[in-house]
Amino acid sequence: MGKVKVGIIGAGRIGKIHADHLMKMNEVEVVAMSDIFCGPELQTWCSARNIERIYANSDDLIGSPDIDAVFICSSTDTHVPLIEQAAQAGKHVFCEKPVSMDLASTGRALEAVRQAGIQLQVGFNRRFDHNFMRLREHVQNGTIGDPHVIKITSRDPSPPHPDYVKVSGGIFMDMMIHDFDMARFISGSEIEEVYATGNVLINPLFSQYGDVDTAIVTLRFANGALGFIDNSRQAVYGYDQRVEVFGSQGNASVTNDYPNTVVISTAEGVTRDKPLHFFLERYEQAYRDEVHAFIESILNQTPLSVNGNDGLQAERAALAAKWSLHYGRPVRLDEIHGLSE
Amino acid sequence: MGKVKVGIIGAGRIGKIHADHLMKMNEVEVVAMSDIFCGPELQTWCSARNIERIYANSDDLIGSPDIDAVFICSSTDTHVPLIEQAAQAGKHVFCEKPVSMDLASTGRALEAVRQAGIQLQVGFNRRFDHNFMRLREHVQNGTIGDPHVIKITSRDPSPPHPDYVKVSGGIFMDMMIHDFDMARFISGSEIEEVYATGNVLINPLFSQYGDVDTAIVTLRFANGALGFIDNSRQAVYGYDQRVEVFGSQGNASVTNDYPNTVVISTAEGVTRDKPLHFFLERYEQAYRDEVHAFIESILNQTPLSVNGNDGLQAERAALAAKWSLHYGRPVRLDEIHGLSE
Amino acid sequence: MGKVKVGIIGAGRIGKIHADHLMKMNEVEVVAMSDIFCGPELQTWCSARNIERIYANSDDLIGSPDIDAVFICSSTDTHVPLIEQAAQAGKHVFCEKPVSMDLASTGRALEAVRQAGIQLQVGFNRRFDHNFMRLREHVQNGTIGDPHVIKITSRDPSPPHPDYVKVSGGIFMDMMIHDFDMARFISGSEIEEVYATGNVLINPLFSQYGDVDTAIVTLRFANGALGFIDNSRQAVYGYDQRVEVFGSQGNASVTNDYPNTVVISTAEGVTRDKPLHFFLERYEQAYRDEVHAFIESILNQTPLSVNGNDGLQAERAALAAKWSLHYGRPVRLDEIHGLSE
Amino acid sequence: MGKVKVGIIGAGRIGKIHADHLMKMNEVEVVAMSDIFCGPELQTWCSARNIERIYANSDDLIGSPDIDAVFICSSTDTHVPLIEQAAQAGKHVFCEKPVSMDLASTGRALEAVRQAGIQLQVGFNRRFDHNFMRLREHVQNGTIGDPHVIKITSRDPSPPHPDYVKVSGGIFMDMMIHDFDMARFISGSEIEEVYATGNVLINPLFSQYGDVDTAIVTLRFANGALGFIDNSRQAVYGYDQRVEVFGSQGNASVTNDYPNTVVISTAEGVTRDKPLHFFLERYEQAYRDEVHAFIESILNQTPLSVNGNDGLQAERAALAAKWSLHYGRPVRLDEIHGLSE
Incomplete structure (x- = not known):
């Protein structure tokens, strides 16, 4: 595996923090961001970082064949469907906490992860x-x-x-x-x-x-x-x-x-x-290190230090x-x- | 009022600590101690401090007309009867915590204190x-x-x-x-x-x-x-x-x-x-200061900083x-x- | 002025630290390094960072017309001649401490800086x-x-x-x-x-x-x-x-x-x-911030916070x-x- | 030896501090104080402490046969003559620092101490x-x-x-x-x-x-x-x-x-x-402990922990x-x- 190609869903504060940390890693390429508000502000922000693709719809991001992993930084109610979708697409997932607000939904997400054999890290920075x-x-x-x-x-x-x-x-x-x-x-x-x-x-x-x-x-x-x-x-x-x-x-x-x-x-x-x-x-250092750990686990196929069950x-x-x-x-x-x- | 004359009931560790602090105060005279075990060890201890009277029975101590205040440092089950007795004898009381292990008994002790118009300080050092x-x-x-x-x-x-x-x-x-x-x-x-x-x-x-x-x-x-x-x-x-x-x-x-x-x-x-x-x-300093505060309140007829209700x-x-x-x-x-x- | 193009003379520990900090700045491009030992280790190090030009001779680096500023991280005895040379070439200089070990030489370096009208920052991190x-x-x-x-x-x-x-x-x-x-x-x-x-x-x-x-x-x-x-x-x-x-x-x-x-x-x-x-x-943070300050001063033509006279x-x-x-x-x-x- | 009988020369702040610490020791009796200003204030102070003898002249204090040890707490210029006088009278001496302001005088005091075989502790609290x-x-x-x-x-x-x-x-x-x-x-x-x-x-x-x-x-x-x-x-x-x-x-x-x-x-x-x-x-604790150490050394004939040579x-x-x-x-x-x- 060469560089891990990452897409970030949700360009709020935490999405941008993760993007900035990821872009300083030699092993990573941030190739796309998606946000329902993808106006000029986000375009300026992305172009200053050479992030070329901006999607209004996360479906397009998850559907991109070149993307290895997605960071889910959108609102909590979107987490479970996005995890399921990403899992089906075979993308590894980093998801902000909480996975959801009810255990049944979180359970469904974890099951999708299990079946797809992907990695899911929860953002307990x-x-x-x-x-x-x-x-x-x-x-x-x-x-x-x-x-x-x-x-x-x-x-x-x-x-x-x-x-x-x-x-x-x-x-x-x-x-x-x-x-x-x-x-x-x-x-x-x-x-x-x-x-x-x-x-x-x-x-x-x-x-x-x-x-x-x-x-x-x-x-x-x-x-x-x-x-x-x-x-x-x-x-x-x-x-x-x-x-x-x-x-x-x-x-x-x-x-x-x-x-x-x-x-x-x-x-x-x-x-x-x-x-x-x-x-x-x-937690500046912790935010940096959690994405490093996630990328390392993907590259080396080692267990995550914080996984879906921890979220559950x-x-x-x-x-x-x-x-x-x-x-x-x-x-x-x-x-x-x-x-x- | 001249010096406060104090009797100490219970010559265990805490009784002796109070005695030593009291004896360094110019306003106090420790005139007696009582303990059910009043053997040679206690006699030596008292004579080194010029405490002249040692009683085997607390009744004798409480019954001494010259005593203004008693320190109750005996086992918890003796506290309430001793407070009642001291109150009836018009002695101010410093009592170690807890006053008792049931509220009814503690209530009785407080009522005796109230009726006698004496001061009761509880040992919350x-x-x-x-x-x-x-x-x-x-x-x-x-x-x-x-x-x-x-x-x-x-x-x-x-x-x-x-x-x-x-x-x-x-x-x-x-x-x-x-x-x-x-x-x-x-x-x-x-x-x-x-x-x-x-x-x-x-x-x-x-x-x-x-x-x-x-x-x-x-x-x-x-x-x-x-x-x-x-x-x-x-x-x-x-x-x-x-x-x-x-x-x-x-x-x-x-x-x-x-x-x-x-x-x-x-x-x-x-x-x-x-x-x-x-x-x-x-709490060395606190033990010293709580007995100072008690004596001051008695001498100046000012409210206690920790009273029976605090105990209750x-x-x-x-x-x-x-x-x-x-x-x-x-x-x-x-x-x-x-x-x- | 677009990006500040920087060349680094001396690829020892401190030269590499400066290079890494500079490369994380959007306003900077590290275009060359020089070291008298420019073997495979340095080539690997540079190629991992996309630093394309490696010189065995600092003359070549200082002589490069595209370079705006040089970092002098070589041994102390080389500092003064390199500062003089860089000044004549109109390059701004960041020089590790001390400028030299005798005041006459340091004085010559400062005079060269003054005449050339360039900026000289000394590495008091x-x-x-x-x-x-x-x-x-x-x-x-x-x-x-x-x-x-x-x-x-x-x-x-x-x-x-x-x-x-x-x-x-x-x-x-x-x-x-x-x-x-x-x-x-x-x-x-x-x-x-x-x-x-x-x-x-x-x-x-x-x-x-x-x-x-x-x-x-x-x-x-x-x-x-x-x-x-x-x-x-x-x-x-x-x-x-x-x-x-x-x-x-x-x-x-x-x-x-x-x-x-x-x-x-x-x-x-x-x-x-x-x-x-x-x-x-x-001093990780201080090393990062001193190069930031140097670059900012060059870009904004503002006074340096630590200059040649401070070195002297x-x-x-x-x-x-x-x-x-x-x-x-x-x-x-x-x-x-x-x-x- | 029974109790150590102490006289204190100089009833300023430090003399009084020493007196108060000494009076809390069972092994000590403070029998006299001397001060050139021995007015009503000092008399009140002493009588509250049962110190019966007050001298206007330190000669009288040093001349008292019952006194074992003197504390010299008067002005520095009086230290050496008082040490010499006390040494001749066979009294142990606790002297505030400095012994004197010239080495010749201090040397004389130490010689007097040596010849008399008494103890001299200097007040390095x-x-x-x-x-x-x-x-x-x-x-x-x-x-x-x-x-x-x-x-x-x-x-x-x-x-x-x-x-x-x-x-x-x-x-x-x-x-x-x-x-x-x-x-x-x-x-x-x-x-x-x-x-x-x-x-x-x-x-x-x-x-x-x-x-x-x-x-x-x-x-x-x-x-x-x-x-x-x-x-x-x-x-x-x-x-x-x-x-x-x-x-x-x-x-x-x-x-x-x-x-x-x-x-x-x-x-x-x-x-x-x-x-x-x-x-x-x-230094409240240190002031207390230095006089304790002095008294202990006298009683047990053990070396002082701070002596005349330390002063010198x-x-x-x-x-x-x-x-x-x-x-x-x-x-x-x-x-x-x-x-x-």
Whole structure:
């Protein structure tokens, strides 16, 4: 196999980020993008990068015989049909999270992938973050013994646009899904039960859609470990992404990344700059490395480090949390079958 | 009022610590101690401190007309009768936590205190810790806006003696009760609901007594804030006592205290010594300051900074957590009335 | 002006780093490299990057009419003649530090640059480091008032190869020259006097060449500030690059960058990984940004952020330090004229 | 020997601190204080502590047969005659630093001590600081190999009263003398040569007395190590007391102590409180432990951990630094004999 020829479906922010990372790889050629809004802005953007083909319709992109792999960066409701279509066309797929908002659909997508024998990577970029990778290495090496308690804090600097809140699928499916995946990644164990509580403390808008802006979820893992995740839609000091694993032989913690190490001491106190502002800054390296890993797996025919089942399991936990919040009781993940949202 | 004359009931470790702190205060005279084991060891200990009177029976101590205040440092089951007795005798009382293990008894003790018009301070020493006091100051000053999420981590370096586990009242009443009080202290709000989960991950012994050694509790506060507490009976790196408050205008966190600031960088990594080992080291200043505060309140007839109701509310939360763990569902604190353990 | 066409003289490690950074810039085309060793390894390297022209002789590269700018990454003794030659050919120059090891030669190079009206940037990459840039911003903004004391620590993880020690020009000209530049950059003032002391504590080899492997230099600045720099050729824990500025209104300090934020607490202590190992890791961003800045200045005809005079002044300080170590007395920089090494 | 009976000469701030620490020791009885100003304030202070004897004249105190040890906390010019007098009277002596401002006088005091066979401890309290003790332990254990570079930063929060500046003996003898002692303590080696530079950057008043308010001193040690000390009379963020030792196997550093561990993150940045404000807060534990060590050595007839020779060597370094600043050249300590200030 020579270069991997890639097409990108969805030219929003994340589609463009992936394109830019892919274009810096010698092993890759980005040959096409598709977007339902394929106006002059996108043409300028593509021509500056020598991306020659722009499609208004993803069918044309998936139908291109020269394309080896597609990146699905369009809205969530399009993911499953696009995966099925790509699978049938024999293209490998990188799909943004979540695969879908109901397990039955995600299941269908995974089945299509299985039958076609293609590779499907889900965009859990945080698995590739330098801090979390090192943390997991320590857990796997036994540095801290058996994990007893996993703690994940994940807060955004500011809430998404109201239009997005409406279609986001709610805090568990949209935001905490990353943390459910992180919990599985770090613990090396499946989540068996969740208990969710939450509140609307930032913006009443969230109530309108039956959503919360602040949420806490307690986890029980198959290996006996316990855990919790806390999410907030608004941390005024910036993106707050921390994980801690407490185990029989010690504790391992990851704190935020900062733009610099300057510390200022004055008569008022001792100060440093805020952490890196949001996911584009904090996870720049992770976004780059996840597409590298995907391309490497395709070229070398090696297993993906995050696959369709990882997408499915995180969705299952998100749905269980949603149900738990609704019914006010702990919910076992095996209660969550093919049910829709 | 001249010096406050104090008698100490229970000459175990904590009784002796209080005695030593009291004896360094100019405003106090420690005139007597009582302990059911009042052998030569205690006599030597007392005579080295010029504490002249040692009683085998606490009745004699409480009955001494010259004593203004008693410190109740004996086993938990003796607390309520001793408080009642002291109240009737018109002595102010400092009582170790918990007041009792059932709300009805604690209620009786509080009623006796109220009728006698004496002061009752409960030994929630952590309220006086320099770190937590500063944290609370920030919360009260509005530095971080309205509290949204309170996170408390509290881990002991090693489990208590098996004999103690049996009578401890369980992890919620024995250990997490401090954290329930901390949650109220820091948030400035009442706990309305708890959900508890836990496991036996350190020593099967805990199972024998229906107890767990690792526990997580989710909290909902009256002011809308959420919270959680995680406890472990064994952190091999020492006493782990941290609190974090996330709010609408920022985040405030307290980390552990360390014995020194030395940082060593070698070919193997960058290292520092472990945190202060256990409560005697970490809370030395807090133990001193809580007895100072008690004496000051008595002398100046000012309100106590931690009173009987604080004891009651923390017990209520502990019982709710116990119930929650047992029934596997969230429990509202108003479900917890005068019920026994 | 369209793209800046660049030729790189010297295909060692640093020449290749610059080439890779330049090739990721849309505004740049790397059209040629030259190296006296231009064998198959270099051809492979260049062909993987589509760099078509490889010269054995830098004359051919400088003589190419299509080249706008040359990067001089060859050995120090070649710098001045190459700068003169490039200046006469009207090419802008990016030259690695030091320009030369005697002020007379450096002066000739600067004069050639002045007469030709070209731009000359000296490779003081650390000025572009995110930490030091932020530090300087604080100093310039007056965050810490007037600078009183500048402290610079700079230690390499391991000594250079013995062959290099011989021709390095000594610790002041080879290594501390970066710190002299940093001192000027951060203080915003000229160094007026230095006092150097040093010792051979790591490897006796350094003695053979009249060099030291551990050195401390005290600085006096024109604005009254004081400073010192300490250098070591071997810090077993990795690259140690710290700066601190103490001023009338406070203190600003920069510590090292680390590969991750993971902190491990075990029964043995609290540990994190070592700092980024060496200049390639620590200054990756700075290397990228210095070539960006150079290209931007050429394209926009704006002043360089580090120019030939900066090279000259740092060399002057390095020579003064060398003299100070030799004579065992403080040396004023105005004692150091066109003298040779 | 029963209790050690102590008399304190000089009832200023430091005399009172020592008295309070001594009075909390079971092995000690503070029987007398003397001060040339022994008015009602001192009488009140003493009577609150049951110190019965107050002398206007130190002769009376030293002449008291029941006194075992005297603490000399009066002005520096009185130290040597008082040591001689106490030695003749067979009293052990704890003397504040410096012993005197000229080596001849200090030498006389040490000779008197030697002839009388008494113990003389000099008040280098920082040797007892928990951080510096741990640092030294690491150096002695070989954790960081052979010391190569010792770095000491020592800054006061604000300059002393102008009246004091006049008689202080200058920054080297008054302030940096602590750091010279620290350098010897940590390195385990003698200082052989110093080079001093300094400036008046804070208050022109210092110039009037031929003094500087900002000073840097380079050190060469007998074991080949190098070092430097920087002092400032005014760090607006509080007392800045840091030490770093770089060695063949690593680096060990001590940073400041802080009043609490609270860290606040807001939209403006990440902040903590300033370090402990001044020596009374930072060295409270060290002040307590130095008098404990003195009393223990007397009771157990064990060697002092800081003795008269330590006082002498630090003074020698301070005088060498003064000379170096004056003559603008490095000064070897063996150039500094019995010379007066």
